[in-house]
């Protein structure tokens with residue numbers, strides 16, 4: 251690696267990765283260490299413009315140990331999942347040379363070089379928005395680029411899977427299937443892209459971040475309890491999901507929104523039924539989540555065909571999917587009718603992401619929110635209370651692309667000379 255005077259170089263890569271929302275859920279592992287699931291799952295990748303992780307990874311002969319900073323704070327890499335991702339990538343690294351900078355790294359040298367990692371989520375890590383999916387996908391993708399790993403995206407997805415199961419699906423944009431695989435090694439438990447984000451770009455996604463005081467059961471602990479105690483989970487994984495996967499693939503391929511909606515809603519509800527079937531039962535949704543489901547069901551039943559799909563992960567937040575902008579505009583109007591912001595909340599911070607939907611909905615001020623009409627599907631029922639404060643904010647987004655390298659050095663999170671956080 252050259253003499254001492256040439257050891258002050260820093261080599262780094264910055265990448266950006268999306269998060270994803272499963273529409274056929276992953277719940278339950280058949281191997282806890284390798285993170286192998288009990289069934290296939292399908293997700294939609296969310297636009298990284300609104301929800302993403304940015305990660306800079308660097309190596310230098312001057313680094314004394316592996317270090318990581320998450321959202322500006324030092325973060326321990328001691329966890330087995332981080333160690334696995336690091337060693338899987340290091341083991342696949344290849345020769346690298348940059349004559350101009352005088353850097354020459356041979357395959358075997360990567361193991362001796364320490365790495366600095368700085369990662370930043372552009373959404374609240376505590377909001378329950380699958381930050382570890384975007385985080386591990388970004389970490390693995392950035393390390394693979396840095397260390398000149400020649401493997402394809404499928405192999406990288408199998409490495410990211412060992413950090414966080416759903417991270418494997420964030421290696422691709424658009425619509426993605428995580429094939430559970432059969433091999434004990436886990437090598438065939440990989441993500442595959444079903445269609446890219448341009449295939450069905452009419453879809454609009456609105457995430458309702460539900461206010462919650464309660465600490466949730468971690469997914470890892472919840473899944474373990476479900477696998478051990480829920481008869482519904484073993485029925486679901488063997489008898490229900492395999493058929494649903496085929497139907498969902500077809501619905502995505504043909505852009506059949508009514509079928510997509512029916513499958514996504516039913517699958518989300520079955521996942522939460524499995525949680526209730528677990529001993530002790532797990533409650534991820536709260537009263538607000540349940541109210542959202544009943545409002546969306548009422549709307550879908552009032553119309554001839556489903557207008558919206560809903561899905562809930564291991565937390566109270568709702569992910570709502572509309573088939574196009576026109577329906578998304580109506581959806582946002584209904585959501586703001588049911589869940590108006592508190593008087594001290596700015597409309598601008600209550601609806602974030604793609605704000606053009608708010609504009610299309612003709613909502614520019616609190617006065618516009620106050621005068622929203624009663625949704626048609628409620629005309630014959632008792633008007634609900636317009637409870638304030640149940641929702642923290644809404645994020646308007648769409649299906650998005652997979653991970654990319656950010657070539658612009660100004661976007662790097664580490665200093666190019668020192669390799670320390672900027």
Ligand code: ADE
Nearest residue numbers: 303369370381382385386
């Ligand atoms: N967990 C949550 N966010 C993460 C990130 N950005 N990188 C790695 N792990 C994470």
